[in-house]
Amino acid sequence: MTSYSKEVIADLVAGTLPWPQTRRIMSAYKDDDRFFKYVAVLQDRVGWEEPILLPVGDHLFICQSGDERVTKCECGHSFGDYRKNWKLKASIIVRDTEELLREIYPNSDLPDPEWMEIREFICPECGTLHEVEAAAPGYPIVHDFEPDLEGFYRDWLGKPLEPSSKGG
Amino acid sequence: MLDKPASALRIRERLIESERLMEGTGCYDGITELSLRNQDPLKFETLHTKLRAYCVSAREMARRISASPGVREVGEMVVAIYTPEGDAIALSNGIMVHVHTMSRFIKWMIRNGYEENPQINDGDIFANNDAFIGTVQVPDVMDVMPIFHSGKLVGWAGAVCHELEAGGITPGGDVALAQERFTEGLFVCAEKVGQNDELRRDYVIRCERNLRMPIYWVLDEKAKVASCIDMRESVKALIDEIGLDYWMQVSKEFIEEGRRAQLARARQLTVPGIYRGHTFYGHVTAGKPGYQPLGDPDWLYNMPIEMQITSDGKIIMDFEGTQPWGYHSMNCTPAGMDGGMFVTLTQTMNFEGFVNDGAWMATELKLPKGTWTNPDSEMAATATSWALLLPAYGVFQRLLARSLVARGFVEEAFVGQVNSPMIEMGGTSQYGTLFGMAHFECAAAGSGAIAIKDGLDTAYVGWNPESDMGNIEIWEQNMPMLYIGRSIVPNSGGAGKYRGGCAFLSTWLVSKTDHLRLVTSEHSSRVFDNGGLCGGYPAPTCQKHRAVRDTNIFELAEKGAPLAHHTGTNPYRSELEVRLEGKHVTVEGPYITAPHKTGDVFTHSYNGGGGYGDVLERDPVKTAWDVENGFLTREAAQGIFGIVLDEDEEGFPVANLDATKRHRVEMRAQRLARARPVSEWVAKERERVKAADFAPEVKKMYASAIKLSARFTRDFSAFWDVDAKSTFGVE
Numbered sequence: 001m002t003s004y005s006k007e008v009i010a011d012l013v014a015g016t017l018p019w020p021q022t023r024r025i026m027s028a029y030k031d032d033d034r035f036f037k038y039v040a041v042l043q044d045r046v047g048w049e050e051p052i053l054l055p056v057g058d059h060l061f062i063c064q065s066g067d068e069r070v071t072k073c074e075c076g077h078s079f080g081d082y083r084k085n086w087k088l089k090a091s092i093i094v095r096d097t098e099e100l101l102r103e104i105y106p107n108s109d110l111p112d113p114e115w116m117e118i119r120e121f122i123c124p125e126c127g128t129l130h131e132v133e134a135a136a137p138g139y140p141i142v143h144d145f146e147p148d149l150e151g152f153y154r155d156w157l158g159k160p161l162e163p164s165s166k167g168g
Numbered sequence: 169m170l171d172k173p174a175s176a177l178r179i180r181e182r183l184i185e186s187e188r189l190m191e192g193t194g195c196y197d198g199i200t201e202l203s204l205r206n207q208d209p210l211k212f213e214t215l216h217t218k219l220r221a222y223c224v225s226a227r228e229m230a231r232r233i234s235a236s237p238g239v240r241e242v243g244e245m246v247v248a249i250y251t252p253e254g255d256a257i258a259l260s261n262g263i264m265v266h267v268h269t270m271s272r273f274i275k276w277m278i279r280n281g282y283e284e285n286p287q288i289n290d291g292d293i294f295a296n297n298d299a300f301i302g303t304v305q306v307p308d309v310m311d312v313m314p315i316f317h318s319g320k321l322v323g324w325a326g327a328v329c330h331e332l333e334a335g336g337i338t339p340g341g342d343v344a345l346a347q348e349r350f351t352e353g354l355f356v357c358a359e360k361v362g363q364n365d366e367l368r369r370d371y372v373i374r375c376e377r378n379l380r381m382p383i384y385w386v387l388d389e390k391a392k393v394a395s396c397i398d399m400r401e402s403v404k405a406l407i408d409e410i411g412l413d414y415w416m417q418v419s420k421e422f423i424e425e426g427r428r429a430q431l432a433r434a435r436q437l438t439v440p441g442i443y444r445g446h447t448f449y450g451h452v453t454a455g456k457p458g459y460q461p462l463g464d465p466d467w468l469y470n471m472p473i474e475m476q477i478t479s480d481g482k483i484i485m486d487f488e489g490t491q492p493w494g495y496h497s498m499n500c501t502p503a504g505m506d507g508g509m510f511v512t513l514t515q516t517m518n519f520e521g522f523v524n525d526g527a528w529m530a531t532e533l534k535l536p537k538g539t540w541t542n543p544d545s546e547m548a549a550t551a552t553s554w555a556l557l558l559p560a561y562g563v564f565q566r567l568l569a570r571s572l573v574a575r576g577f578v579e580e581a582f583v584g585q586v587n588s589p590m591i592e593m594g595g596t597s598q599y600g601t602l603f604g605m606a607h608f609e610c611a612a613a614g615s616g617a618i619a620i621k622d623g624l625d626t627a628y629v630g631w632n633p634e635s636d637m638g639n640i641e642i643w644e645q646n647m648p649m650l651y652i653g654r655s656i657v658p659n660s661g662g663a664g665k666y667r668g669g670c671a672f673l674s675t676w677l678v679s680k681t682d683h684l685r686l687v688t689s690e691h692s693s694r695v696f697d698n699g700g701l702c703g704g705y706p707a708p709t710c711q712k713h714r715a716v717r718d719t720n721i722f723e724l725a726e727k728g729a730p731l732a733h734h735t736g737t738n739p740y741r742s743e744l745e746v747r748l749e750g751k752h753v754t755v756e757g758p759y760i761t762a763p764h765k766t767g768d769v770f771t772h773s774y775n776g777g778g779g780y781g782d783v784l785e786r787d788p789v790k791t792a793w794d795v796e797n798g799f800l801t802r803e804a805a806q807g808i809f810g811i812v813l814d815e816d817e818e819g820f821p822v823a824n825l826d827a828t829k830r831h832r833v834e835m836r837a838q839r840l841a842r843a844r845p846v847s848e849w850v851a852k853e854r855e856r857v858k859a860a861d862f863a864p865e866v867k868k869m870y871a872s873a874i875k876l877s878a879r880f881t882r883d884f885s886a887f888w889d890v891d892a893k894s895t896f897g898v899e
Contacts, residue, residue: 009576012578012579012620013576013578013620015620015621015666017620019621022579022620022621025579026579026580030436030437030577032436034575034576034577035575035576037576038575038576038578039576054439054574055573055574055576056570056573056574057570057573057702057703058573058619058665058702058703058780058781058782059702059782060702087846088846088847088850089846089847090845090846091840091843091844091845091846092843092844092845092846092849093839093842093843094849103807103808104663104705104808105659105708106659106801106803106804106807106808107658107659107737107738107739107801107803107804108659108660108708108709108711108739109693109708109709109710109711109712109739110708110709110739111450111693111694111695111696111709112450112694112695112863114862114863114866115448115450115468115694115695115863115865115866116448116450116694116695116696118705118706120843121846122839122840122843124840124843124845126836127836127837127839127840127843128703128782129703129782129783129784129839130702130703130782131701131702131703132699132700132703132704132705132706133699134447134448134695134696134699134706135446135448136448136468136470136695136862136866136869137856137862137863137866138853138856138857138862138866138870138888139446139470140883140884140887140888141846141850141887142444142445142446143444144443144444144445144570145441145442145443145444145570145574146441146442147439147440147441147574148439148440148441148479149441151440151479152439152440152441155440155479156435156439156440156479
């Protein structure tokens with residue numbers, strides 16, 4: 001079975017693994033023990049103790065926080081119950097004028113702000129930009145991901161989660 | 169008619185039985201045990217490898233017969249081997265989107281009594297380019313030939329080429345101006361076009377009389393027939409070796425194995441749950457010549473997608489809430505939607521093992537009737553269906569990418585494909601003859617980023633995993649335009665920790681013609697039709713077309729003065745305006761104008777991919793390299809990424825790491841100062857929604873989605889706490 005060390009996975013996730021090695025990993029059969037090594041790498045990276053249950057973004061994780069399962073920024077800021085859309089608890093910058101769009105697209109033609117805006121969802125504590133939506137004005141904010149967390153651990157990983165009194 | 173042992177209706181009955189068995193057992197054709205695989209796995213694997221080799225070899229041979237630079241240079245062809253019921257067993261590389269569309273074509277003939285009339289005999293050639301029967305768009309012309317062994321139908325060989333000219337209302341293959349089926353070009357509707365391994369002369373004459381450049385289509389037909397014969401003979405020889413009964417069983421086991429492999433791959437690489445995303449497409453035609461007033465000229469399309477990965481690994485994609493089909497060429501049939509799904513899966517999940525129709529069987533598409541994904545009128549035009557297909561399946565790739573990031577397979581998390589606007593052309597060639605052609609350098613767009621690295625520059629397109637822009641010299645042989653520039657477009661990849669791949673731009677001098685029609689399609693300039701992921705931004709919208717008529721370029725050349733070789737980085741004043749005199753034109757959306765002539769200059773820009781991750785985490789050293797090589801501008805490096813660049817002794821950019829660190833701290837603080845709570849923004853925005861204070865096209869988009877979808881109506885109403893129907897005046 002293919003398997004890599006935690007150090008290799010850490011470098012891969014950080015984007016620092018040399019390309020020839022990365023290329024070999026891409027071409028090889030996948031390593032079935034990836035998930036828990038990956039979570040361990042991320043757990044080392046964050047500055048808090050609550051166990052990560054599932055990464056849902058580059059710096060966004062579902063974790064076990066006491067009795068609750070919450071979506072949390074890498075900085076430790078909690079967006080609350082993981083089953084709810086974390087974006088509704090975030091901060092936002094909306095680029096809905098030519099001037100604001102021009103900041104991101106300094107040398108290109110722009111979309112028509114009457115037809116399209118950019119929404120940046122930001123951690124209110126550390127300012128990390130977690131997600132960008134390009135949407136027509138008035139389009140509801142998207143709830144990107146509702147994982148079947150219990151089913152994933154029980155049926156696919158074979159390691160059922162401890163029952164949680166709150167948050168799923 | 170089929171002779172022994174098959175009766176006249178046996179294939180149709182067999183097809184129905186196969187589907188019933190699948191429904192009853194959940195396994196392809198009722199194959200619940202892979203008995204031959206279990207008996208001798210090595211033989212099993214070897215046979216599939218042989219079949220795949222037959223396909224790859226047949227395609228390579230056929231490409232040498234073709235006259236089309238699309239097929240010869242860019243590889244716009246795929247071939248496959250099918251079961252008698254029309255399910256793909258093995259396929260070549262190339263435009264794999266068509267493997268399943270050909271499956272639909274074969275099944276359509278079986279269901280429609282072709283065994284009786286026009287009959288299915290050894291040596292017959294059947295062709296089709298009707299998307300409602302089974303293809304994506306009119307230029308995708310497919311040929312299939314039955315494979316008989318011992319008097320029994322034992323399979324099909326099939327081949328597809330994307331034709332560079334389809335004889336539609338506008339020249340080329342992607343007929344941008346088609347608003348109904350009747351203007352899309354030459355249709356061949358599941359027609360028997362040849363017998364005894366030979367194309368009928370009357371069919372060839374029809375092609376010659378109805379196309380602007382029949383040499384492409386006709387020689388491609390010969391290439392396809394040659395590849396089908398080649399595969400057929402190889403399969404027959406294989407059956408001689410392994411026996412007919414073994415073949416009939418093993419071919420089905422290959423497909424069932426493919427189905428199981430797809431489910432297993434989903435369970436291995438992803439996380440079960442519900443994923444959502446969307447993208448948009450802006451179709452702008454107001455005031456353009458040639459459009460019939462059949463509907464509103466400008467459309468804004470929303471493409472919401474909800475993807476479910478079930479606990480057994482099945483992927484279900486639901487397009488509910490999207491827009492109705494319209495009087496334009498961008499509609500798509502279920503066959504095209506299947507094709508988009510298939511080609512995406514072959515790149516994203518089925519990169520090893522058996523790639524065949526089994527993978528498709530492990531997925532499900534929900535395509536609401538009446539939408540562009542499943543028109544309820546077969547008169548709808550589909551000639552440029554990639555315009556909507558590519559953005560939609562770009563969303564699919566981003567949804568899969570999120571699941572791959574969640575699972576830890578970051579090296580496979582791919583922000584996805586983008587539209588790559590095409591140029592079609594026709595008129596009088598540089599040789600003084602009638603011509604028509606699609607320019608396929610668009611098959612080398614920038615890709616989306618990957619979760620660990622930048623996207624591919626000028627090297628990716630969704631529909632053909634072997635992207636290739638073709639050689640300039642070959643294109644120049646086939647059109648009355650000369651390249652005066654082909655260059656990277658700076659900042660054309662979406663910004664992010666990892667940027668999207670950059671696109672390129674071509675600049676041409678029209679040469680040796682007094683009548684060159686240029687038409688473009690898949691051109692969403694008013695809205696983003698791609699996206700970023702995890703904080704990455706979308707790539708820029710399609711850039712406007714910039715052209716100059718009646719230039720002074722020959723005078724400049726004579727004087728040895730500088731020419732314009734690209735449009736430059738000033739969006740308000742292009743290099744063309746700086747360098748060339750003449751009538752300057754800037755066109756948004758599809759380019760449909762009066763013919764060009766010698767001395768005119770035309771530019772066309774392709775698209776880059778979306779970015780991944782927060783821009784403030786981008787590597788400064790890599791960015792300096794990007795600036796040095798023209799992938800990013802200095803102002804983007806500093807203004808978007810917060811990277812301060814100095815210059816070395818030779819004037820090359822060098823990242824100032826300390827200054828960058830300080831600048832990024834400031835930028836992050838500014839970000840926080842500018843941002844406000846989402847709840848506050850929602851409360852304010854709700855007032856705008858209640859008043860439906862939007863541009864007419866935006867209001868129309870909401871009204872159309874609300875009319876077609878109860879779920880969209882419910883979700884919209886719940887999010888904004890409004891009555892969506894009354895807000896947008898929907899009965």
